[in-house]
Amino acid sequence: MTEPILRVNNLSLYYLTRFNEKVKAVDGVSFDLNQGQILGIAGESGCGKSTLVNGCMGLTIPPLFHGEGEVAIDGENLVGMTIEENRFKILGRKICMIPQGALNSLNPTRRIKDLAMDMMVSHGENADKKEIAERLRERFFKIGLQADKVLEAFPVELPAGTKQRVVIGISTLLNPRVVIADEPTSALDVSTQKAVIKLLFDLMEAEIIGSMIFITHELPLLRHVASHIAIMYAGQFVEVGTTQQVVFESCHPYTKALMGAMLSAEVGQRHRKPVYLEGAPPNLKNEIQGCRFAERCPSARPNCKSIFPPLRPVAGRQVRCAYA
Amino acid sequence: MLISLLKNPAFILGMGLFIGTLALAIFPPLFMNLDTINRVGPPFQPPSSQFFLGTDQMGLDMFAILVAGLKSSLYAGFLAGIIATTLGTLIGVYGGYKGGLVDDLLTSATNIFLVIPNLIVLILLSASIKDGRSLTLISVIIGCTTWTWTARAVRAQSASLRSRDHVNLARINGFGTFTIVMKHILPYLLSYVFMVFILQTASGILAEASISMLGLGPYDTVSLGKILYESKKSEALIDGAWWAFVPAMVLITVMVFALYVINTSMESVFNPRLRK
Amino acid sequence: MPNGTPVIFEAKALSKTFGNGIHKLKAVDEVSFKIHEQEVVSIVGESGCGKTVLAKLLLRLEKPTSGDLLFRGKSLLKDRDYLSYWRQVQTVFQDPFSAFNQFYTIRSQLKSSFHLLETQVSDREMEQRVDEALLAVNIKPNEIEGKYPFELSGGQMQRMLLARVFILRPKVLIADEPTSMVDASSRSSILDYLLKLKQELNMTIVFITHDIGLAYYISDSIYIMHHGKLIEQGTPDDVMLHPKDIVTRKLLEDIPQLHKSWIPRGGTHESAS
Numbered sequence: 083m084t085e086p087i088l089r090v091n092n093l094s095l096y097y098l099t100r101f102n103e104k105v106k107a108v109d110g111v112s113f114d115l116n117q118g119q120i121l122g123i124a125g126e127s128g129c130g131k132s133t134l135v136n137g138c139m140g141l142t143i144p145p146l147f148h149g150e151g152e153v154a155i156d157g158e159n160l161v162g163m164t165i166e167e168n169r170f171k172i173l174g175r176k177i178c179m180i181p182q183g184a185l186n187s188l189n190p191t192r193r194i195k196d197l198a199m200d201m202m203v204s205h206g207e208n209a210d211k212k213e214i215a216e217r218l219r220e221r222f223f224k225i226g227l228q229a230d231k232v233l234e235a236f237p238v239e240l241p242a243g244t245k246q247r248v249v250i251g252i253s254t255l256l257n258p259r260v261v262i263a264d265e266p267t268s269a270l271d272v273s274t275q276k277a278v279i280k281l282l283f284d285l286m287e288a289e290i291i292g293s294m295i296f297i298t299h300e301l302p303l304l305r306h307v308a309s310h311i312a313i314m315y316a317g318q319f320v321e322v323g324t325t326q327q328v329v330f331e332s333c334h335p336y337t338k339a340l341m342g343a344m345l346s347a348e349v350g351q352r353h354r355k356p357v358y359l360e361g362a363p364p365n366l367k368n369e370i371q372g373c374r375f376a377e378r379c380p381s382a383r384p385n386c387k388s389i390f391p392p393l394r395p396v397a398g399r400q401v402r403c404a405y406a
Numbered sequence: 407m408l409i410s411l412l413k414n415p416a417f418i419l420g421m422g423l424f425i426g427t428l429a430l431a432i433f434p435p436l437f438m439n440l441d442t443i444n445r446v447g448p449p450f451q452p453p454s455s456q457f458f459l460g461t462d463q464m465g466l467d468m469f470a471i472l473v474a475g476l477k478s479s480l481y482a483g484f485l486a487g488i489i490a491t492t493l494g495t496l497i498g499v500y501g502g503y504k505g506g507l508v509d510d511l512l513t514s515a516t517n518i519f520l521v522i523p524n525l526i527v528l529i530l531l532s533a534s535i536k537d538g539r540s541l542t543l544i545s546v547i548i549g550c551t552t553w554t555w556t557a558r559a560v561r562a563q564s565a566s567l568r569s570r571d572h573v574n575l576a577r578i579n580g581f582g583t584f585t586i587v588m589k590h591i592l593p594y595l596l597s598y599v600f601m602v603f604i605l606q607t608a609s610g611i612l613a614e615a616s617i618s619m620l621g622l623g624p625y626d627t628v629s630l631g632k633i634l635y636e637s638k639k640s641e642a643l644i645d646g647a648w649w650a651f652v653p654a655m656v657l658i659t660v661m662v663f664a665l666y667v668i669n670t671s672m673e674s675v676f677n678p679r680l681r682k
Numbered sequence: 683m684p685n686g687t688p689v690i691f692e693a694k695a696l697s698k699t700f701g702n703g704i705h706k707l708k709a710v711d712e713v714s715f716k717i718h719e720q721e722v723v724s725i726v727g728e729s730g731c732g733k734t735v736l737a738k739l740l741l742r743l744e745k746p747t748s749g750d751l752l753f754r755g756k757s758l759l760k761d762r763d764y765l766s767y768w769r770q771v772q773t774v775f776q777d778p779f780s781a782f783n784q785f786y787t788i789r790s791q792l793k794s795s796f797h798l799l800e801t802q803v804s805d806r807e808m809e810q811r812v813d814e815a816l817l818a819v820n821i822k823p824n825e826i827e828g829k830y831p832f833e834l835s836g837g838q839m840q841r842m843l844l845a846r847v848f849i850l851r852p853k854v855l856i857a858d859e860p861t862s863m864v865d866a867s868s869r870s871s872i873l874d875y876l877l878k879l880k881q882e883l884n885m886t887i888v889f890i891t892h893d894i895g896l897a898y899y900i901s902d903s904i905y906i907m908h909h910g911k912l913i914e915q916g917t918p919d920d921v922m923l924h925p926k927d928i929v930t931r932k933l934l935e936d937i938p939q940l941h942k943s944w945i946p947r948g949g950t951h952e953s954a955s
Contacts, residue, residue: 126865271728272936280945287947299866302895302938306945329940343866345895346940347922356899358870360820362835571781574743578768580798593785 086114087156087259087293088138088177094149095137105366106149107133109317112393115260118286120294122308122325124301124340128363130317131297135262138295139177140168156259174205177260178253183269185245188237195233198252205256218255224288225251225281243274247281254285259292268298279307301344305329313337316363316374323399333396333406335379373403381405411675420667427661431476440470442628450647459649462633463640471628472653478629479611479658482545486610489549491603494556499595501557502564503587513561520554525616527551532622541614541624548613556602563598567591597676601669608665615658630654689755690854690886691717691740696749698735709735711910712749717886717903719853724889724897727907733890736907737858740888741773768798772852776859778839782831788842789826795849815848819875837868844875851883858890873900894937898922906930 095108107130115121123131133146140160142148153160155176163172181187189197198218199211209217222229227247237245246266254261263282267275285291296307304311304325311328313321313336321334332338342357361378364370373379376386383405391404411417434440445465446457453460459468501512531547532539567573568591576586592599617623618631619638633654637643642650698710709732717723725733738744739751742764751758753767761767775781782791792812796803803811813823819841831839840860847855857876861869877900880887891897897904897918904921906914906929913927925931938944 126867269729271730272933276936276938276945283945283947300938301866302940305940306938339867343870344940345869345893345899347895347898347934347937348939348941356870356873357867358874359867360871362837571775571777572783574741575775575781576783576794577743578741578772578798579795580765580768581794589786590783593783 084117085157086116088115089152089154090114090138091152091154093134093137093151093153095133095142096147096149097133098145098147099367103367107146107317107366108137110151111314111317111319112151113312113319113322115293115295117292118309120286120296120307120309122296122298122304122311123314124298124304124311125314126363127299129314131314132264134314135179135264135295135297138260138262139179140172169205174201174253174258175256176258177262178256178258179262179264180249180253180266182265184249184266185242185269188245188249190237192236193233194235194237194240194248194252198233198255201252202255221255222248222251225285227251242270243277246270246274246278250278250281250285254291257290257292260295261291261293262295262297264297265299266296267303268300275303279303282307301329301341302346313340316370317366318374318402319393319400320375320402321399322393327397327399331397333399333401334403335381335406336375339380411672414671414675416667416674417671420664420669420671423660423664424668427476427657427664428480430657431473431480434469434473440473441467442470442474450642450645450650452647453649459653460647462650463636463642463647468649468653471633472630472657475628475630475633475654476657478541478624478627479614479631479661482541482548482614482629483607483611483661485542485545486548486552486613487603487607489546490553490606490610491556491599493550494553494602494606495560495592495595495599497553498557498560498562499564499587499591500583502561503568503591504583505565505568509561509565512557516554516557516561519551520558522551524548524551524613528613528617529620529622532617539622539624540626541629544614544617544624545610548610548617552606552609552613556606559602560595560599563595564591567594597672601672601676604665604669604672608662608669611658611661611665630658687718687720689716690719690721690753691715691888692752692755694750694752696736696739696746696751698732698739698744699747708910710739710746713907713910713912714749715905715912715915717888720880720884720886721902722880722887722889722900723903723905724891724901725905725907726891726894726897728892730909731907732910733907734858737773737856737888737890740856741771742767765798766800768852769800769850770852771854771856772847772850773856773858774840774843774847774860776862778836778843778863779831781843782839784831786830788829788831788834788839792842792846792849795846798850811849812845815845818848818878819844820871821845836863837865837871840864840868840872841875844872844879847879852885853883854886854888855879856888856890859892860889861896862892869896876900894933906933 091112093108093111094106097105097107099105111134113121123134125131136142136146137148138153140153140163148161155172160168160172195215195218199214202214218233219229222232225247227244232240232244232248240248267278270278282294286294296304298304308325310323311325312319313328313334315336321328321332321337328337329341332341339357339359345356359378364374364377372387372389373391376382379386386404389404391402393400393402396406446467447461447465449461449463449465451457451461457467457469459472462468462471497512497516501509528547528551532544535543573586573590576590614623614629615631615634618629619634621635623629623632623635634651637651693713693715695712695714696710697708697712700707700709713736725736727733735744739746742758782788789812792815793808796808816823816826821838821841826834861872864872876887879885889897889900901918904916904918905912906921908929914921914925914930921930922934925934
């Protein structure tokens with residue numbers, strides 16, 4: 083089996099608040115990402131998924147600090163790299179991110195072609211300007227944009243769907259090995275969303291993108307996009323497996339609750355009452371004994387609060403529960 | 407947020423300069439014997455250790471006159487600033503919130519005042535009031551003619567706040583215009599209004615100085631503008647008596663500059679989009 | 683709805699246009715419908731379809747440019763009595779943080795809702811009813827004592843909006859995307875409270891949302907809006923199984939659903955391993 087593109091091993095990341103308190107936002111996360119895989123990460127807001135992806139890119143900038151563990155991309159360790167090294171060697175090239183609301187992050191005072199040029203130059207691509215322009219045209223054409231028109235335009239002149247394509251086009255210019263998409267379609271209408279996801283699939287098929295990490299709240303979307311899913315809760319992975327396993331055969335009580343809370347517009351779903359969870363995730367400023375989900379878990383047992391459950395194999399996937 | 411304001415270098419500079427000029431207006435009269443009425447020497451004496459800024463065209467202590475003038479200019483600036491800010495805010499916030507006909511009327515009124523050159527109005531009003539042209543009256547006139555910029559700016563803010571959810575909620579709780587404006591719009595405008603007040607004070611100082619330089623200033627006190635007028639009238643420049651007008655010019659410039667700098671620093675702290 | 687249930691809202695070619703000249707925008711375009719008492723109606727559409735403007739028209743926060751809206755058979759066009767209307771028709775907003783004033787405590791803002799009621803209530807009764815409303819949404823009164831909006835979580839603030847509805851006891855609730863800013867796991871608790879309210883107060887609910895799954899679960903009728911027009915109306919199953927309009931059909935096709943295939947893919951991915 084070939085080496086994984088991205089290998090995360092026991093990664094812990096923490097924030098320092100204004101009062102110098104340590105908030106362990108990511109605690110002991112490990113996973114491998116292989117060529118052609120799309121890993122979906124799902125969890126409530128505040129569970130640490132955005133922090134995790136920052137860590138995967140090596141962007142541990144204060145107040146975010148690296149605690150423990152390694153992140154390696156194509157064998158190269160990201161931990162301890164300086165920002166400059168990171169920018170030249172890793173960002174854009176090996177790993178890139180399409181953040182939430184990316185379409186609004188395009189500088190409105192510059193034309194698309196200049197933005198693309200900026201990106202290439204800032205990531206150390208020193209090719210000839212004419213060559214870059216040609217590559218741009220080719221790539222934009224490939225992703226279904228009218229290259230000549232779009233490259234000359236300013237961001238305000240383009241509709242939302244086109245802008246999202248442009249963002250994807252520019253981010254993936256250097257053929258990154260890993261693309262991290264953080265809610266890339268939440269601001270788009272349904273048909274545009276479909277087209278954008280199809281674009282991402284096509285790019286993966288053409289091996290322009292090596293692999294993807296996809297974050298979203300929308301579970302039906304996740305089910306169709308991800309090949310593997312990791313459910314995150316309070317800074318830890320609580321269930322990791324294939325989409326089929328995690329969505330349709332959930333083991334961990336939190337996963338079951340999440341899947342149960344899904345409201346899908348399908349016939350027969352009307353009379354299924356959605357599950358709801360009381361309470362909120364624990365405060366990560368404090369050291370937590372035992373299982374972090376025990377407070378809210380409908381099937382918690384007395385010693386769940388005192389015994390810390392490690393991630394262990396259950397029914398062909400990894401589950402962080404002593405009793406699953 | 408206040409802490410980041412206090413650490414902002416521009417704010418420190420502006421505040422420092424302004425507090426410096428305030429101190430100059432307040433402390434010397436407390437500790438020194440400043441006589442602005444009696445002659446202390448021949449006219450246009452250069453600065454000495456006894457009289458820091460020499461004497462003016464009538465032989466009076468220039469330093470004493472400067473301090474007195476500074477006090478008046480500050481008073482004029484603040485009074486004009488308060489009046490203009492209050493008028494402008496009330497008109498702007500009401501028009502912005504109400505919209506429709508009320509807004510159209512108030513905006514038209516604002517535009518009329520806006521288009522008429524303030525200085526001309528000031529000149530005409532000042533010239534026509536031959537007697538009783540006191541500093542207070544002049545400040546009031548300045549305040550009543552320079553509120554237009556504030557009204558426009560506040561109106562825009564108020565209009566954008568009107569569509570906010572919390573305002574809608576207050577409406578469907580049955581609250582009337584007055585309550586909504588007072589409780590739900592004005593509090594959100596406070597930092598903005600404060601910044602506007604600083605600008606209005608600066609322009610008040612400048613307006614008073616301009617009017618006084620033309621000889622249409624207050625009859626009852628000396629002000630920085632009046633110092634400049636007197637020095638021009640008595641041709642201090644030709645006599646080389648720089649101490650008769652340079653300090654006044656410097657003070658006006660420093661005050662206005664300080665106020666603008668304070669305003670800019672507040673803007674960059676309060677308006678997050680301007681931060682780096 | 684059983685025949686004979688009285689109609690509470692009737693819209694007749696209701697329209698709202700913004701701007702003028704070249705920038706004219708018809709946000710709501712000749713919309714007509716009849717909503718019955720105690721019905722749960724969802725108005726579904728993408729962002730920009732006009733559903734929020736329609737909600738504002740129903741709340742009388744905006745005036746229609748043409749057409750008519752009847753409440754209990756009476757036209758609202760010439761009506762000036764907003765207070766008695768708002769005693770019967772209330773709302774919960776999408777963003778609970780922007781729905782409250784950041785400068786006052788949350789409790790005092792809940793108490794200010796009493797201003798709307800016809801009969802003035804004694805201070806003691808006010809406090810008591812606020813406490814009751816808080817308990818009804820599972821919040822202990824001392825949890826919010828002396829607190830300002832920014833000190834509470836999103837979920838708590840959303841429940842404050844619901845507590846307000848408990849206090850006011852309206853006959854109609856216009857809920858504008860009340861769950862879009864809330865996590866999936868808390869979403870159902872909000873829906874639960876809404877349905878509980880509906881039962882207790884015999885409320886009519888008009889639910890505005892972009893999430894058709896949500897609409898499907900909770901509604902008696904679904905209205906679909908597109909570019910200001912009402913393009914489809916019917917029971918949830920009708921709309922899902924037998925959509926009449928081509929836009930509706932495309933919309934249903936494009937929504938990712940759990941058990942239906944969505945984007946055809948060749949090769950490398952999907953479950954496996």
